[in-house]
Amino acid sequence: MTKLDLFGAVHDLCPVARPDVAESETRCEACGSRMQGICSALELTELSEIEHLSKPLCLPARAALLREGQDRDVVYTITAGMVRLSRTLPEGQRQIVGFAIPGDFLGLDLSREIAFSAEAINQVNVCRFQRREFTEFLARKPHLMARLHELTAHELHHAQDHMVVLGVKNADGKVAAFLINLRDRLAKLDRVVVNVPLAMTRQDIGDYLGLTVETVSRTMTKFARQKLLVITPDGVRLLDPDKLRLMAEL
Amino acid sequence: MTKLDLFGAVHDLCPVARPDVAESETRCEACGSRMQGICSALELTELSEIEHLSKPLCLPARAALLREGQDRDVVYTITAGMVRLSRTLPEGQRQIVGFAIPGDFLGLDLSREIAFSAEAINQVNVCRFQRREFTEFLARKPHLMARLHELTAHELHHAQDHMVVLGVKNADGKVAAFLINLRDRLAKLDRVVVNVPLAMTRQDIGDYLGLTVETVSRTMTKFARQKLLVITPDGVRLLDPDKLRLMAEL
DNA sequence: GGCGCGATTTGATCTAGATCAAGTTGGCTC
DNA sequence: GAGCCAACTTGATCTAGATCAAATCGCGCC
Numbered sequence: 001m002t003k004l005d006l007f008g009a010v011h012d013l014c015p016v017a018r019p020d021v022a023e024s025e026t027r028c029e030a031c032g033s034r035m036q037g038i039c040s041a042l043e044l045t046e047l048s049e050i051e052h053l054s055k056p057l058c059l060p061a062r063a064a065l066l067r068e069g070q071d072r073d074v075v076y077t078i079t080a081g082m083v084r085l086s087r088t089l090p091e092g093q094r095q096i097v098g099f100a101i102p103g104d105f106l107g108l109d110l111s112r113e114i115a116f117s118a119e120a121i122n123q124v125n126v127c128r129f130q131r132r133e134f135t136e137f138l139a140r141k142p143h144l145m146a147r148l149h150e151l152t153a154h155e156l157h158h159a160q161d162h163m164v165v166l167g168v169k170n171a172d173g174k175v176a177a178f179l180i181n182l183r184d185r186l187a188k189l190d191r192v193v194v195n196v197p198l199a200m201t202r203q204d205i206g207d208y209l210g211l212t213v214e215t216v217s218r219t220m221t222k223f224a225r226q227k228l229l230v231i232t233p234d235g236v237r238l239l240d241p242d243k244l245r246l247m248a249e250l
Numbered sequence: 251m252t253k254l255d256l257f258g259a260v261h262d263l264c265p266v267a268r269p270d271v272a273e274s275e276t277r278c279e280a281c282g283s284r285m286q287g288i289c290s291a292l293e294l295t296e297l298s299e300i301e302h303l304s305k306p307l308c309l310p311a312r313a314a315l316l317r318e319g320q321d322r323d324v325v326y327t328i329t330a331g332m333v334r335l336s337r338t339l340p341e342g343q344r345q346i347v348g349f350a351i352p353g354d355f356l357g358l359d360l361s362r363e364i365a366f367s368a369e370a371i372n373q374v375n376v377c378r379f380q381r382r383e384f385t386e387f388l389a390r391k392p393h394l395m396a397r398l399h400e401l402t403a404h405e406l407h408h409a410q411d412h413m414v415v416l417g418v419k420n421a422d423g424k425v426a427a428f429l430i431n432l433r434d435r436l437a438k439l440d441r442v443v444v445n446v447p448l449a450m451t452r453q454d455i456g457d458y459l460g461l462t463v464e465t466v467s468r469t470m471t472k473f474a475r476q477k478l479l480v481i482t483p484d485g486v487r488l489l490d491p492d493k494l495r496l497m498a499e500l
Numbered sequence: 501g502g503c504g505c506g507a508t509t510t511g512a513t514c515t516a517g518a519t520c521a522a523g524t525t526g527g528c529t530c
Numbered sequence: 531g532a533g534c535c536a537a538c539t540t541g542a543t544c545t546a547g548a549t550c551a552a553a554t555c556g557c558g559c560c
Contacts, residue, residue, distance in 0.1 A: 087414050089500045095417040097410045109403035115410055142392050149399040152406060153359035159409035160347045160365055164337050166416035167345040167460035171517070202538065210417035215517060217539055233526085250339045421547070451507065465547060467509055483556085 027051070033079045036103025036189065041147035053137060054127040065118040065126065066106060072114060073131050075107030081124030082199045085116045086207070096208040098158070099182070099200065102189055108152045110135055122199045166210050169250060174209040175219045177248035179229070179236065198235040277301070283329045286353025286439065291397035303387060304377040315368040315376065316356060322364060323381050325357030331374030332449045335366045336457070346458040348408070349432070349450065352439055358402045360385055372449045416460050419500060424459040425469045427498035429479070429486065448485035 028034060028047045042050060056079075059065065065076060065083060083100040097116055100106060106118055110131065138145050165177045179196055186192045198205070206216045220236070223229050228244055230237045238244060278284060278297045292300060306329075309315065315326060315333060333350040347366055350356060356368055360381065388395050415427050429446055436442045448455070456466045470486070473479050478494055480487045488494060 087410065089414065089418060091500050093418045093500065095414040097413050109407060111400055111403065112407070115407045139392070142389070142395065145392065145395055145399065149395065149402060150361055152399060152402045153361065156402060156406045156409060157359060157362070157365045159406060159413065160337065162413060163347050163409065163416060164339065164345040166413060167457075168339065168343045201536090207417075212518060213538080214519085214540085217537095218517095221539070250341050250343065452509095453507080462548060463508080464510085464549085467507095468547095471509070 028054070031079060033077070033102040033189075037077045037105055038144060038147050038151060039077065041144050042141075046141065046144075050137060053129055053133045055129075056125065056127050059120045059124045059126065061120055061122045061124075063120040063124070065120065065124075066114050066116070068115070068117045069113050075105070075110075075129050075131050075134055076118075076126040077129075078102050078104050078106070079125040079127060082121040083124060084119050084121050084200060084204060086119070087116050094207045095210075096204060098155075098162075099208070101185060105148070105151055107131065108148065108155060110138075121204070171209075171211055171215050171219050172222075172247055173250050174211060175205075175216060175223070176244045178205060178209055179238065180241065180245050180248045183238065183241070194238045194241065195232070196235050196238060278304070281329060283327070283352040283439075287327045287355055288394060288397050288401060289327065291394050292391075296391065296394075300387060303379055303383045305379075306375065306377050309370045309374045309376065311370055311372045311374075313370040313374070315370065315374075316364050316366070318365070318367045319363050325355070325360075325379050325381050325384055326368075326376040327379075328352050328354050328356070329375040329377060332371040333374060334369050334371050334450060334454060336369070337366050344457045345460075346454060348405075348412075349458070351435060355398070355401055357381065358398065358405060360388075371454070421459075421461055421465050421469050422472075422497055423500050424461060425455075425466060425473070426494045428455060428459055429488065430491065430495050430498045433488065433491070444488045444491065445482070446485050446488060 028039065028051045029044065031039070034040070034047075039047065039050070054077075059081075066074075068087065078100055079102050081102075083104075083106070084096055085098045085100060085106075086094050086096045088094050099121070100118070106126075107114070109115060138148065161181075165174055169177060182198075183192070183196045186196065200208075202213045202216045202220075205211075206213045209216070211219075220229075220231060223244075224231050228238070228240045230239060278289065278301045279294065281289070284290065284297075289297065289300070304327075309331075316324075318337065328350055329352050331352075333354075333356070334346055335348045335350060335356075336344050336346045338344050349371070350368070356376075357364070359365060388398065411431075415424055419427060432448075433442070433446045436446065450458075452463045452466045452470075455461075456463045459466070461469075470479075470481060473494075474481050478488070478490045480489060
């Protein structure tokens with residue numbers, strides 16, 4: 001069984017890691033995240049229609065997909081890799097509002113300015129659309145619109161979950177919730193169950209959870225001492241997911 | 251000029267304050283929040299169509315509109331008053347995820363279970379729809395669907411703003427952001443500019459901002475001492491909104 | 501007017517997590 | 531394989547805000 005190559009290793013579709021270089025011969029029909037994102041609402045015939053609008057791209061780690069308050073002219077669906085969504089305050093403080101994975105759509109809010117910056121954490125494959133073309137296509141496909149709304153509502157639900165994490169949980173609960181949620185999301189894409197790859201830095205996790213790097217690090221080592229998980233070079237292996245889930249739920 | 255009666259005082263449309271008692275002769279055409287919520291997407295003719303689906307209700311303070319994980323059968327638009335949206339954890343901790351005001355829609359996520367509890371803070375007027383009827387109407391009106399999506403995307407944007415507040419701001423910044431944001435939202439409905447009525451308790455504010463009652467109280471008295479605002483029996487009067495906005499933006 | 505009760509304010513103390521300060525580790529380049 | 535740099539870990543100390551504990555306010559009710 002071949003796994004989705006989410007984290008790090010070079011992807012077949014992506015021999016050249018330069019932004020703005022289209023890697024093609026990628027048929028939507030063969031797309032790994034075809035049943036994940038908005039595209040899951042499309043018939044095969046529609047898929048070939050949208051294929052003409054989309055430009056498959058491969059972006060290297062650190063590439064910027066969107067910049068807060070700008071770039072309203074494109075939207076993306078992610079097909080491989082992980083993307084960091086963040087807001088930056090005037091004083092330089094950063095809040096990460098989410099991590100996008102394959103199947104996620106960037107640019108849900110079609111009407112107003114971009115709410116956050118989006119940067120590739122590792123090598124990322126995306127399909128890029130011109131916002132205008134995408135919106136026009138959407139107008140002709142009510143069920144696609146419905147699907148987009150569903151995704152947005154789902155994101156909103158997720159955002160409210162995260163408000164709870166930020167508002168009421170302590171460091172242990174935050175880190176546990178982060179690990180369990182990421183695991184659950186990845187599990188929907190693939191059979192990843194105990195190994196949770198963490199492509200982002202501890203700083204990123206801290207900025208997501210409203211904690212400092214040090215606290216994230218200390219909490220994870222504590223979990224490791226308590227045999228709840230093992231820290232591996234590229235993430236963690238959960239030894240006691242049930243216990244962690246309990247901590248996450250408080 | 252007559253103000254929207256948002257907070258407390260008995261509303262004309264609402265002589266009897268009992269849940270499940272329809273107060274009618276209320277024509278959508280005459281509705282105060284007609285241009286605010288989803289209804290703003292409707293033509294006059296469509297307005298009379300939707301009028302048949304909606305049941306205008308007047309609910310007393312403390313009435314429950316939705317309960318977390320239940321009640322998927324109705325959705326609401328709010329036309330007067332204020333509603334508290336909250337999540338409660340197993341341990342009894344509460345996170346308020348938002349305060350809904352006239353023009354807001356409850357039940358944006360049409361597909362899955364209710365994400366939060368919704369309770370009237372003061373006397374509230376709503377239009378209630380059967381979810382199924384509403385969804386069917388929606389399916390026949392693509393521009394209404396688009397409007398709903400727009401509202402949802404706007405909520406998501408708002409949710410991300412609030413993550414920043416919860417994640418990176420200190421107590422002063424949180425309280426300032428809360429006051430300024432509420433003021434801005436109310437200003438869109440009415441000409442309320444310096445008087446910000448606070449129908450919710452300090453505890454509610456605390457549960458919204460991830461602070462304790464005591465900290466909210468101390469922060470507000472501090473702001474009062476610094477002549478940034480005056481605390482009134484029913485809210486605050488902002489003396490230096492610009493300074494507060496600066497603090498809110500950090 | 502006096503009583504009762506929840507909301508609010510104010511004060512004293514405590515603590516989780518921030519901050520400051522070194523190490524340590526691990527890949528990458530030359 | 532040495533040197534470098536960013537990410538990570540670990541330890542010592544500090545502090546914003548929590549917690550605990552009393553007032554005080556405000557309002558409906560008898």
